[in-house]
Amino acid sequence: MTIYDIAKLAGVSASSVSRVVNGKPGVNRVTREKIQKLLQEHNYVPDTNARNLVMQSTKTIGILTDDIDTLHQVEGAHRVEYELMRNGYYCFSKYIGRGSDAVENGMMDMARHRVEGVVCMGDAFRDVEAVTQAVKRHLPETPVVMVHNTMTFSLPNIYSVGADEKEGIESCVDYLAQRGRRNLILVINKGRISGPLIRSSFEGAIKKGEPRLRGTVYTGIPDRVEEGEHLAYHLLREHPEVDGIICATDLIAIGLLNILKEKGVAVPQQIALIGEHNSAFCETCRPRLTSLDAMITMSSIMGARTLLDVLDGREPSHHVTLRMTIVERGTT
Structure with a gap:
C-alpha cells in the first residue's frame, strides 16, 4: 500500500496524503481525519529509505x-x-x-x-x-x-x-589524607593514554599535602583482577607502610582486595582502597569497593x-x- 493507493481511496492528491503522513499543514480537518482513518485501516508504514533520499538524510x-x-x-x-x-x-x-x-x-x-x-x-x-x-x-x-x-x-x-580526571585523582588523595592516611600508592593500568595526567595529578596532590604525606606510583599493570592479585603480594612485601591505595581501574583494585583479605590485612582499617570508574563490579566484592565515578x-x-x-x-x-x-x- 503506497500513498498513491491511499490517495485514490480517499479521492485526494498524493501530496495531501504525504502532508498528513509527515504532519505537515495544508489539509483541512475533515480530509485529514479521512486520510488518517484509511492509513490506520490499511496499516500503512512510511518508506523511511525513500523519505530519507528525498530529504537527503540518512538518519x-x-x-x-x-x-x-x-x-x-x-x-x-x-x-x-x-x-x-x-x-x-x-x-x-x-x-x-x-x-x-x-x-x-x-x-x-x-x-x-x-x-x-x-x-x-x-x-x-x-x-x-x-x-x-x-x-x-x-x-x-x-x-x-x-x-x-x-x-x-x-x-x-x-x-x-x-x-575532569585531574581533579578526580586529586580529590582521592585529599579524601585519604583527611582520613589520616599518609603513605599512598597509585596504580595505573597498562596502555592508559591518560596515565601521565593521572600520575602528575597524584604527585601534585602529594606535594601540596601535609609534609608527612608520601606517594608511590606503579604503572603498566594489565587491567585484570589476577594482575591486581599479583601486585598485592609485591606491595605488601615492598611497602609494608602503605595505608591507602588508589587504582585507576576497579578490576585491579578488586584483585588487590582479594589478597589483602587473604593475608589478613583489615580493609579499610589498615589499608583504605579506592578504584576508578564506579563499575558494577564494585558491588560484587566484600567489602564493597569505594570508587571514583568517571561519570560514564x-x-x-x-x-x-x-x-x-x-x-x-x-x-x-x-x-x-x-x-x-x-x-x-x-x-x-
Missing part, C-alpha cells in the same frame, strides 16, 4: 570505539545508542583498534557510510592532532562528538564531553544530546567537563 549515526572489552566502554556505547535511537536515528558501531592509522580509517569509513554524525569513544581519540586531521580530511562538515574526552579541538564541528553514564547521555542539538540546528557548548565524585563504600 544514521556512526559510533567509533577502540575498546570492546572494557565494561564501562561498552556501557557507554549502549547509553549513546539508546539515546540516539529513541530520537529516531539509526546507529552502527565500528571497532577501530589502536593501530597508527585507526582514527584515520575510522573517519574514512564514516564518510563512506554518509553518516549524519559521529560519536567517538576511547583513548585513541585523545590524540588531538590525529583526530583533527582525520576529521578535516573526511568529515569536514559532519558533527563529531568525543565522549569521555575533555581534550580541546580547534575544528568547529568537533565537540567533547568528559569528566552522564557523559554518554550528554554526548548523544550534544549531537542531537547540533543536528536539530542548535549550537551546544563545544567543551563540557563534568566533575568526578567519590562513591563511598566499604573499602574506605
Whole structure:
C-alpha cells in the first residue's frame, strides 16, 4: 500500500496524503481525519529509505570505539545508542583498534557510510592532532562528538564531553589524607593514554599535602583482577607502610582486595582502597569497593544530546567537563 493507493481511496492528491503522513499543514480537518482513518485501516508504514533520499538524510549515526572489552566502554556505547535511537536515528558501531592509522580509517569509513554524525569513544581519540586531521580530511562538515574526552579541538564541528580526571585523582588523595592516611600508592593500568595526567595529578596532590604525606606510583599493570592479585603480594612485601591505595581501574583494585583479605590485612582499617570508574563490579566484592565515578553514564547521555542539538540546528557548548565524585563504600 503506497500513498498513491491511499490517495485514490480517499479521492485526494498524493501530496495531501504525504502532508498528513509527515504532519505537515495544508489539509483541512475533515480530509485529514479521512486520510488518517484509511492509513490506520490499511496499516500503512512510511518508506523511511525513500523519505530519507528525498530529504537527503540518512538518519544514521556512526559510533567509533577502540575498546570492546572494557565494561564501562561498552556501557557507554549502549547509553549513546539508546539515546540516539529513541530520537529516531539509526546507529552502527565500528571497532577501530589502536593501530597508527585507526582514527584515520575510522573517519574514512564514516564518510563512506554518509553518516549524519559521529560519536567517538576511547583513548585513541585523545590524540588531538590525529583526530583533527582525520576529521578535516573526511568529515569536514559532519558533527563529531568525543565522549569521555575533555581534550580541546580547534575544528568547529568537533565537540567533547568528559569528566575532569585531574581533579578526580586529586580529590582521592585529599579524601585519604583527611582520613589520616599518609603513605599512598597509585596504580595505573597498562596502555592508559591518560596515565601521565593521572600520575602528575597524584604527585601534585602529594606535594601540596601535609609534609608527612608520601606517594608511590606503579604503572603498566594489565587491567585484570589476577594482575591486581599479583601486585598485592609485591606491595605488601615492598611497602609494608602503605595505608591507602588508589587504582585507576576497579578490576585491579578488586584483585588487590582479594589478597589483602587473604593475608589478613583489615580493609579499610589498615589499608583504605579506592578504584576508578564506579563499575558494577564494585558491588560484587566484600567489602564493597569505594570508587571514583568517571561519570560514564552522564557523559554518554550528554554526548548523544550534544549531537542531537547540533543536528536539530542548535549550537551546544563545544567543551563540557563534568566533575568526578567519590562513591563511598566499604573499602574506605
